[in-house]
Amino acid sequence: MTRPAFRFITVLLASVLVTGLTGADWRQFRGNDSSSVAPGEKPPVTWGDTENIAWKIPLRGRGLSGPIIVGDRVYLTSSDGFKQDRLFVECFDMKTGVRRWRRSFQATGRTQCHAKMANATPTPASDGKRIFAFFSSNDLVCLDLDGNLLWYRGLTHDFPNASNSLGMASSPVVIGDTVIVQVESQAESFATGLDVGTGTTRWHRKQHRYDNWSSPIALVNKDPARSLVLLQNMIGLTALEARTGKEAWHYDQPASRTPSSVVANGAVYIPSNGLTVVRPATTNNKTLEIAWKDNRFSSGTPSPLVYRGKVFTMSGPIVKCGDASTGKLLWQLRLKGAFTSSPVAADGHLYYFSETGRTYVVDVTGPKGKIIAENELGATILCTPAIADNSVFVRSDGHLWKISR
């Protein structure tokens, strides 16, 4: 190989690796950084049966899990069967919606759920090379992007009391080369960090035995070894080193068990006492500063969202907007219906999907929030959608849509 050719390949490899890490993927619940924000994306604000629907694909089984996007593919989980014990991981071509592959598995843990939930409630996650599909039955499946099984863990098979008869919902998070799941129920609770390559346990930490449906999130540090995973539950929020499980700090006020925290500008917005914003010291990772807290910003099921300097919470159909730095209440807005899905943000708009499939698109660029569109999908929507390719990807039990201009 000539020297210029070698240099060219090196540059090509580097650019591939970099773009692989920073492209417009949506790799886990609420996006790559769990912020629910899709920078640079411009999805449509209106749609209907024949307007701005790029494709609509029928699905088998049920699911509350959201789609994730890696490269030019959409990945999704579902569960099927009278006992919800048949697990599916599927891959679709992002441009065409054509199904590229589907793999099925048999649940190894208990599958009982509340009627509203499904075994496929947690949203899968990806590190860009692998898919980590997690289910209420605590089956954790790792596949490569082409659907080849790399490893499989049955965490209720390992820990038979780790289950919740209402169903589990916590989604996995990938931090560096560790995939972390939070499995908390009345009977048995733990969090564990697994090697992304083999599924072997890097750390296992017993947690308090309260049932919990919130998801772990990342607090990324420039030094990867010091990146933290934040575990929120009834006793507060605990920050652990993602690779070792070693505790870094703990916020000790009770936090909600359904909506999940969000990290923005180095602060953690915790659904606790309404909303509590903590800022961990950057030097030792142990000291916590409470930036502000306000019980007016309580959250129902949808998680809080920080966007363009503002924080948004939702309780019932009421959206509240505050100054993300100070907590000053700026405005509130009443939508209609019940909401399970967490909102997502792009291009100055927030997208709120109600349980009946009505979407409210709220313009948040002005001094007050303004509903600029209401769109119907005519199906029950409980998942948190994904945004990529200037499009919104959303699923019901029956279908997966790409909403695109």
Next chain:
Amino acid sequence: MGNSTMTRYDFTRLLGALSTVVFLMNTLPADAAEPAGLISTIKSVDKKAKGNPEAGRAVAELSRAEPAVLLPVLAAFQDANPLAANYLRSVVETIVDRAIDNKKTLPRKPLESFITDRKNNPQARRLAFEILQRVDVTVVDRLIPGMLTDPSPLFRRDAVARLLDLAERLNKEGQQDLAGTLYKRALQGATDDDQVRAIAKPLQKMGEKLDLPRHFGFLTQWHIVGPFDNTGSKGFNVVYPPEKQVDLKAKLQGKLGPAGWKQYRTTDDFGILDIAKQISPYKGAVMYCTTVFTTKAPRSLQFRLGTPNAWKLWVNGRLVFANEEYHRGMKLDQYSVPVTLRAGSNSILLKICQNEQDQDWAQRYQFQIRTCNVSGIAVHSADSSAALPQLEEPQP
């Protein structure tokens, strides 16, 4: 960009494939490259990621095999643990997808023989059935009607559903006799509660008397003692006297004073023994319930329990499972506990705990237990009449 341009995804995939090949060349043992060796490696996978890396590599290698390997892989489900079965399933699906994409022939006849041989693993048979369905649309109509009493609950469910559809149609058309016959036939295979309910309701409306507790295999007769203290939910781990010895004549000290074993039975169609209604809506309480199950020869079966309360279950004095969860719903077959019984009489002891939550939805204090085989078909005590020989009915 033209179609031939390599996308970021394609390039990443190429890199991944290259690294996998290099990795496999360096790490697979020489004797593991044969299907039997690869299957054996996969079946060595076990709890807590034991054997994961080796199994993952074996899956990658075996997935490249031709469709001829499908039958040996399906056969390997037979004694595979649930984790290994999922690795094997992945191999099968990968090979089948590639074969169909490349228009290669699948071994249809051997697959059908595998499906119809009831001795084969139910999950593997179902997987083979779904493969065959992809290339032969007639397979459903040809095979499902004969599967009403199949050991596989999924096949039975499909067979029941077909009969149920037909019976409902005939019933609506006023052909009640024929509908009733079909409903009764459907009930032979039904073990899921939604199907049983859908069958039982019209049959009972037609005047049929059904013994649903026997159909499901519910344990309906119990001796019960209590309440013992569960204030602060602490009683779950307290060893009260029944856990040391079940003496039905013993006078024990309970939370509310002296307590003795009393006999109760449930006549509920779904075997629910309702402590709150039949005894008392105790709060912060522990109740012990015991019965016996007789079998002529040693055998394995499942105890399937539904309850919104915390519980522990002992069989012949050995704790077989415990779950400390309160008011998270109750469902038929909510918990499945595999148990091996000895020949003769086997003692069953259930500890059932109620906490002190005061919400409306947290007042249920009840359970249902049935005994069945792994397929969900009822297994009855060999001598049901001898289940409760020792005591008279409780005094009011």
